[in-house]
Amino acid sequence: MDIGIGLPTHAPWGDGRRFVEWARRAEAHGFGSVAVSDRLLWSTPEPLTVLAAVAGATDRIRLQTSVLLAPLRANPLLFAKSVLTLDHLAGPDRLRLGLATGFREDDFTASGVPYRTRGARFDDLLLQLDDAFNDRAGLGLPPATTGGPPLLFGGTSAAALRRTAARGAGWLAGTASVQDLDEFVPALRAAWAAAGRTGAPRVVASAMFALGPDAKAAVDRAIAPYYAFAGEDWAREGVETALTSADQIAATVAEFAKHGCDELILTGNDPDPDQVDLLAEALRGRLRPGSTH
Numbered sequence: 362m363d364i365g366i367g368l369p370t371h372a373p374w375g376d377g378r379r380f381v382e383w384a385r386r387a388e389a390h391g392f393g394s395v396a397v398s399d400r401l402l403w404s405t406p407e408p409l410t411v412l413a414a415v416a417g418a419t420d421r422i423r424l425q426t427s428v429l430l431a432p433l434r435a436n437p438l439l440f441a442k443s444v445l446t447l448d449h450l451a452g453p454d455r456l457r458l459g460l461a462t463g464f465r466e467d468d469f470t471a472s473g474v475p476y477r478t479r480g481a482r483f484d485d486l487l488l489q490l491d492d493a494f495n496d497r498a499g500l501g502l503p504p505a506t507t508g509g510p511p512l513l514f515g516g517t518s519a520a521a522l523r524r525t526a527a528r529g530a531g532w533l534a535g536t537a538s539v540q541d542l543d544e545f546v547p548a549l550r551a552a553w554a555a556a557g558r559t560g561a562p563r564v565v566a567s568a569m570f571a572l573g574p575d576a577k578a579a580v581d582r583a584i585a586p587y588y589a590f591a592g593e594d595w596a597r598e599g600v601e602t603a604l605t606s607a608d609q610i611a612a613t614v615a616e617f618a619k620h621g622c623d624e625l626i627l628t629g630n631d632p633d634p635d636q637v638d639l640l641a642e643a644l645r646g647r648l649r650p651g652s653t654h
Contacts (some may be wrong), residue, residue: 362618365394367427367567367628372583375631377406382634384415390641391648394423396521396626399430401468416451424456426625427567428515428533429602430463432479433472438487440501441493449505459533461515470514487528501504501600513565517545525549526556530565539620542566567626568613569603572639576605579631607643
């Protein structure tokens with residue numbers, strides 16, 4: 362199982378250059394990917410912009426959106442041009458695009474994008490993205506990655522199954538438990554086979570972490586307000602299930618690997634780049650420094 366690292370873009374941060382330092386250290390330690398999440402009405406920075414900076418500061422580590430709110434990109438061809446530009450800046454086979462419809466209605470209201478039609482908008486965007494990746498859209502910029510960057514889809518709806526089976530390289534579970542994988546992945550594999558796909562869909566999940574003497578406080582500062590929109594119970598569960606010790610991280614990694622996860626992204630909650638070093642120490646023996654994965 363590959364292990365990626367999620368940048369703490371949802372946490373209280375003040376200097377965006379720290380995210381680039383996170384990525385540099387992650388590559389040096391041998392993490393498989395660096396992932397960035399997406400929110401509009403929050404301090405989270407725009408994901409493709411962050412990954413462009415990361416691409417210029419690294420050479421090998423994969424770049425991943427986890428996940429990008431696709432229907433908010435109301436101009437699909439402009440979005441495709443941004444993705445293709447990032448694909449070239451990163452170099453072939455580094456970028457993976459995690460996409461989802463999103464469920465925060467306020468993000469759509471603020472954008473002037475109808476919430477109820479977001480699924481149809483998503484499907485239209487995918488058609489235009491496919492045209493752009495196959496040089497049929499008139500953009501004049503073919504992808505650096507053959508066929509375009511692989512797409513991973515988030516969500517557990519019938520539409521998410523359909524999109525993954527028809528167009529995706531796999532499923533991105535977000536913050537999840539192994540029980541979530543056990544419940545959804547059989548249906549995913551069945552849909553994949555029914556669509557005539559060969560091989561198996563890639564399964565990617567994520568878990569929140571913070572390490573060091575301030576770990577529990579950092580988790581509370583980052584997660585509680587971020588999930589407050591969903592209610593106190595959800596926010597509290599997010600705080601309580603975050604990994605705050607090396608033993609918890611080792612056990613969680615082993616558990617996800619046992620349940621067929623292809624990649625686990627450990628997402629930071631403390632912006633200090635030293636968190637990358639602490640995580641690498643907790644994962645000693647599982648990372649591959651110098652590998653291109």
